[in-house]
Amino acid sequence: CVNCGKLKADLNDTSFADKVKHARDPKTRMSVVWNYCKTKTICETDAIEETDPDMPDEAAPVKKGHGGCGHVQPQIRKEGLKLFLQYKKT
16 A cells, blocks of 8 residues: 555455465565455445444454554556556546
8 A cells, every 4th residue: 555555455354364364485475465465445434333222342353453544545657767656537
């Protein structure tokens, strides 16, 4: 993410986690992560779970999420040694 610096991949996604787990070679693993992250256009935030007043907090399992910021990601263009960020118009 260009705003918070986090990786846009979420290891809680089972298909992505399986691909990364089975890629032993570092170059192959980097390729898997790059191909997954290049399609992400938003740094995904954690899903806000509503708490049930009947259920005590101790019984609710705490699931750690990605923790993204929700920032829209630009396309990065390279011209020579310069990098340019292009944001899509909304």
